[in-house]
Amino acid sequence: MKLHLYNTLTRSNQLFAPLKPDVVRMYSCGPTVYNYAHIGNIRAFLFPDLLQRVLRVVCGYRVEWVMNITDIEDKIILDSSLGSATWKPEMGVQTNNPNDNAAKLALFYEREFLNDLSIIGIKRSDFHAIPRATDFIGEITALVRKIVENGFGYESDGSVYFNLAEWRKSEKYGQLFTIDTENFRAGVRIDADEYDRDQVSDFVLWKAHKEGEPSWDFELNGKNLRGRPGWHIECSAMGHATLGLPFDIHTGGVDLRFPHHEDEIAQSKAGYGVETSAFWCHNEFLEVEGTKMSKSKGNFFTLRDLLDKGLDAMDIRFAMMSAQYNSVFNFTFFGLESARKARFRIQDYIHDLHESPLDSSALTSSYISEFRREVFAELLNNLHTPKALERVFAYINAHPAGSLDEESRNHLIAFFRELNAIFEVWVISKRPEKHVEIPEEVRNYAEQRWQAKIERNFALADQMRLKISELGFTVLDSKDSYTIEELPH
RNA sequence: GGUCUCGUCGCCUAGUGGCUGGGCAGAGCUCUGCAAAAGCUCCUACAGCGGUUCGAAUCCGCUCGAGACCUCCA
Numbered sequence: 001m002k003l004h005l006y007n008t009l010t011r012s013n014q015l016f017a018p019l020k021p022d023v024v025r026m027y028s029c030g031p032t033v034y035n036y037a038h039i040g041n042i043r044a045f046l047f048p049d050l051l052q053r054v055l056r057v058v059c060g061y062r063v064e065w066v067m068n069i070t071d072i073e074d075k076i077i078l079d080s081s082l083g084s085a086t087w088k089p090e091m092g093v094q095t096n097n098p099n100d101n102a103a104k105l106a107l108f109y110e111r112e113f114l115n116d117l118s119i120i121g122i123k124r125s126d127f128h129a130i131p132r133a134t135d136f137i138g139e140i141t142a143l144v145r146k147i148v149e150n151g152f153g154y155e156s157d158g159s160v161y162f163n164l165a166e167w168r169k170s171e172k173y174g175q176l177f178t179i180d181t182e183n184f185r186a187g188v189r190i191d192a193d194e195y196d197r198d199q200v201s202d203f204v205l206w207k208a209h210k211e212g213e214p215s216w217d218f219e220l221n222g223k224n225l226r227g228r229p230g231w232h233i234e235c236s237a238m239g240h241a242t243l244g245l246p247f248d249i250h251t252g253g254v255d256l257r258f259p260h261h262e263d264e265i266a267q268s269k270a271g272y273g274v275e276t277s278a279f280w281c282h283n284e285f286l287e288v289e290g291t292k293m294s295k296s297k298g299n300f301f302t303l304r305d306l307l308d309k310g311l312d313a314m315d316i317r318f319a320m321m322s323a324q325y326n327s328v329f330n331f332t333f334f335g336l337e338s339a340r341k342a343r344f345r346i347q348d349y350i351h352d353l354h355e356s357p358l359d360s361s362a363l364t365s366s367y368i369s370e371f372r373r374e375v376f377a378e379l380l381n382n383l384h385t386p387k388a389l390e391r392v393f394a395y396i397n398a399h400p401a402g403s404l405d406e407e408s409r410n411h412l413i414a415f416f417r418e419l420n421a422i423f424e425v426w427v428i429s430k431r432p433e434k435h436v437e438i439p440e441e442v443r444n445y446a447e448q449r450w451q452a453k454i455e456r457n458f459a460l461a462d463q464m465r466l467k468i469s470e471l472g473f474t475v476l477d478s479k480d481s482y483t484i485e486e487l488p489h
Numbered sequence: 490g491g492u493c494u495c496g497u498c499g500c501c502u503a504g505u506g507g508c509u510g511g512g513c514a515g516a517g518c519u520c521u522g523c524a525a526a527a528g529c530u531c532c533u534a535c536a537g538c539g540g541u542u543c544g545a546a547u548c549c550g551c552u553c554g555a556g557a558c559c560u561c562c563a
Contacts, residue, residue, distance in 0.1 A: 040562085255558070285563070319501095337513080339501090
């Protein structure tokens with residue numbers, strides 16, 4: 001089955017086919033590891049996770065998914081510098097070596113990040129590689145050297161810049177983003193004072209060393225330009241090293257279209273002489289309670305913030321599936337609760353499919369192949385998860401589990417197993433039996449309540465209910481009997 | 490200032506020139522109390538104003554409103 005994906009490069013939905021047969025090579029711009037992942041980051045990684053799962057499960061491709069770790073960058077340098085207030089003891093002991101300090105801080109947050117990914121249902125084993133920028137300094141410097149050799153880079157005060165004026169003579173700059181050259185230049189000039197650049201719009205490939213900052217040797221034209229990589233060059237080099245260019249799909253947040261991805265396209269082609277990726281796919285941002293998430297508004301949440309509030313990571317994962325990846329997702333706590341209930345409706349249905357039919361006289365048979373085809377068709381339509389879920393709900397509404405015969409149930413169970421290989425928010429099994437110890441006291445109260453109820457002494461029955469709930473339990477009545485359950489928390 | 494996106498039932502999310510989605514919340518019923526579960530039923534919306542059309546939430550124009558990007562940001 002074929003996937004249609006929105007390609008920012010062509011600004012249209014395009015039929016996807018891998019460049020090499022049967023294997024999809026996909027690169028996702030990963031995190032800069034200077035802090036804990038927030039829920040916006042989480043969405044940005046749930047998107048490629050969903051994409052690679054659909055490519056594998058529905059399309060049947062093998063997927064080589066690469067996500068980089070940016071472990072050298074301004075904020076990392078600042079927070080890892082000697083005397084930094086944000087240094088944590090868990091990161092280790094700071095030394096006089098800035099490279100070492102930056103690496104320690106980055107490694108700490110990298111581990112936290114990978115742990116967060118696994119909590120949210122993104123599997124480590126689904127990655128082909130998770131390269132760190134600082135492990136590819138050799139690749140990066142080689143690329144910078146090529147760009148200079150090809151006439152698209154120049155050195156100035158120990159830094160190396162991309163010569164955009166030269167590049168634009170033969171190539172289009174602004175493939176992913178409509179750039180207004182006049183405003184673009186005017187905007188950049190403000191921050192550009194300290195640099196001596198031919199064009200204000202030129203971006204940095206290699207940054208000259210500053211005292212106290214991490215740095216690496218870099219030989220260029222017989223000079224050692226000790227310094228560190230520019231932010232955009234890292235992805236060009238790592239994508240080339242881990243997947244080869246061009247690869248099939250490049251993902252990232254919408255904010256990365258410009259300048260990050262635009263510059264990546266220019267650099268890779270200026271250096272390696274080839275295009276970067278056939279598809280560029282961008283996820284939209286999320287908002288929290290209708291406004292942009294920001295620390296000053298107090299609506300900024302890391303994943304661990306939400307888990308600390310007692311929220312379930314699977315509900316967060318499922319809630320994010322309720323909007324298409326390329327539309328703004330409004331994250332609300334009410335919405336999260338709605339998503340939880342919706343998720344459990346499907347979960348209960350899956351459990352029910354495993355139960356033996358009570359009344360075998362009136363069972364119907366349902367051909368699920370059409371249902372399966374429809375759900376998958378929605379996913380293949382640019383990962384339209386809301387529509388896919390709508391199909392699922394419509395189906396389970398029309399086909400209560402109790403009405404289906406054995407064969408239909410088994411087909412459905414098999415289908416939900418497939419679907420869960422994409423959504424990864426359900427358990428495909430019988431309803432688990434609860435083994436909760438009911439205290440003697442609670443059982444006594446429950447029995448007294450039942451007797452009182454039979455005698456129609458509802459005042460006493462209500463008293464008993466109150467006592468039971470105070471002990472953390474509740475009584476569920478059926479026609480001729482009752483059961484005792486533990487209250488949540 | 491430039492480049493865009495979007496305004497759909499109480500909330501969230503689809504959709505598309507005519508047949509009027511789905512989830513959550515809410516109401517009623519199955520049910521002789523209370524509480525819960527499940528099932529059934531109900532809850533017909535498309536910012537406003539013009540225009541095109543036999544017919545528009547869907548196309549065009551204007552107005553109002555919301556938001557994003559252009560600078561580190563997923």
